[in-house]
Amino acid sequence: MEPAAGPVLYQKLALWDPSLGSEEEEEETETLELVIPNSWSPQDSLRRKVDRLTGAWARLVAALLLLAVGLSLAARQLHARGDPTGSPGSGAAPPSGHSHTPGVYHRGATISPAATCSHLGRELLAAGGNVVDAGVGAALCLAVVHPHATGLGATFWGLFHNGTSGRSTALTSGPARTLAPGLGLPSALQTLHLLHTHFGRLPWPQLLAGPSTLAQEGFLVDMALAGALAAQGTEGLCPLLCHSDGTPLGPGARATNPSLAAVLHRAALAPTPDLAGEALLRPLLRDLGLQAPSVGPTPSLEPALQLAVPQGVLSTTRSPSAGPELLAMLQAALHSGRPPPDLCLPLPQTPVTPVGSVLATIDSSGSVLLLISSLNSSFGSGHLSPSTGVLLSDLVAAPAASAWACPLVLHSSLDDTDADVLGLVASGAPDVARVTTRALLGHLAGPQNQAQHWQHQGPTQNTSICGQGILLQVAAHAEHAHVSSIPSGCCTFQGF
Numbered sequence: 001m002e003p004a005a006g007p008v009l010y011q012k013l014a015l016w017d018p019s020l021g022s023e024e025e026e027e028e029t030e031t032l033e034l035v036i037p038n039s040w041s042p043q044d045s046l047r048r049k050v051d052r053l054t055g056a057w058a059r060l061v062a063a064l065l066l067l068a069v070g071l072s073l074a075a076r077q078l079h080a081r082g083d084p085t086g087s088p089g090s091g092a093a094p095p096s097g098h099s100h101t102p103g104v105y106h107r108g109a110t111i112s113p114a115a116t117c118s119h120l121g122r123e124l125l126a127a128g129g130n131v132v133d134a135g136v137g138a139a140l141c142l143a144v145v146h147p148h149a150t151g152l153g154a155t156f157w158g159l160f161h162n163g164t165s166g167r168s169t170a171l172t173s174g175p176a177r178t179l180a181p182g183l184g185l186p187s188a189l190q191t192l193h194l195l196h197t198h199f200g201r202l203p204w205p206q207l208l209a210g211p212s213t214l215a216q217e218g219f220l221v222d223m224a225l226a227g228a229l230a231a232q233g234t235e236g237l238c239p240l241l242c243h244s245d246g247t248p249l250g251p252g253a254r255a256t257n258p259s260l261a262a263v264l265h266r267a268a269l270a271p272t273p274d275l276a277g278e279a280l281l282r283p284l285l286r287d288l289g290l291q292a293p294s295v296g297p298t299p300s301l302e303p304a305l306q307l308a309v310p311q312g313v314l315s316t317t318r319s320p321s322a323g324p325e326l327l328a329m330l331q332a333a334l335h336s337g338r339p340p341p342d343l344c345l346p347l348p349q350t351p352v353t354p355v356g357s358v359l360a361t362i363d364s365s366g367s368v369l370l371l372i373s374s375l376n377s378s379f380g381s382g383h384l385s386p387s388t389g390v391l392l393s394d395l396v397a398a399p400a401a402s403a404w405a406c407p408l409v410l411h412s413s414l415d416d417t418d419a420d421v422l423g424l425v426a427s428g429a430p431d432v433a434r435v436t437t438r439a440l441l442g443h444l445a446g447p448q449n450q451a452q453h454w455q456h457q458g459p460t461q462n463t464s465i466c467g468q469g470i471l472l473q474v475a476a477h478a479e480h481a482h483v484s485s486i487p488s489g490c491c492t493f494q495g496f
Contacts, residue, residue, distance in 0.1 A: 109495025163366030187297030260389030
């Protein structure tokens, strides 16, 4: 067995986390998650033994050994799925060649605040889906397992960069509207279905199968949800997130949401975005005793707002998001010629508004999807619809209603579709544009500046801060996909 090769820092498009590097050796062998069967086949290690045997005994021994390997891998995968702590992804080295450090993949990856949803996104990529399929599936998964931060009642913004065409497209949920005072009009299903209709590859029902199964059969409460429940209390959230005695579910407890599973099942059969939204809106209106709104959600896809800089082209979402503010801050900072600011991000010590969720998917060709969503407050309005299992947002129409949304993509060249791509998306901070600006300036400052930052930025030991104040970074460089988060270790990633 060859010794493991040492890491080498990428120089052209280095990430914040210096551990995400490639290897010096030219010969590369693909590395996967520990719990995911990789491209190395057990037959390779058995062939020499089998060649020494003959007849039926050889076939029997080989079959038994293959069965044992398969059962071992399956057991590891089930164990990882059931981990309520949501530990970051890890990689297992093949028997020869070199292995990448966690967060570096040959083909693609998904990173999100929930291990189950990162795994689901990885499975959709491995099934032949693209980054849009993986991102939409992971977002719907988060709607099930993280109802404190996102859901079918949340507002979504997104940014999709097509690595083949080099074009970036912004996704918006449209103007914030209300069903009643303090109850936001849900638009998530229409928004995500619209994105998938234009850019997805797998069938729409396939993306909802995993989230629907989780809602129906149950999921394990992780640290983020348990912490939010402990801080919020259970008023209005029972019986969904409570024990029979009314106390909140803790880490590792199993929760089910069959009403939400039924909504997802109906939405899976909808051929259009509007009909997908109706799968939720009709039973929701019956619960509330309300009439259908005169104007429904109006999600849209439009060319991203862009700014040319010496390092390439920046793309983000348009107004009323914080995208224009972000580009103005970046332009001023780049023209000032001042040294980059301190890279340590201010993490909230107390709950902040809006509470949100982020995820990112990327492939090695440079296609990126960044999604950010919010219910505004923790658990939104706190009103749980019995017929749908959905919590509505309490996000109201206001000039600053979308100031929390400004996903950013840096494409190093519009003329070269093989050029490096960097994606940044942050959540849980009222000054998210400033946080993203500092992150990009730190990246542009080069590997040395980032390495100095990470000497003081180890993996966080406080899981309570991992729900909010998160910055996700994804990059495509040298035919590899890179993923990381700040604080380090807060978000799980899986790739292949």
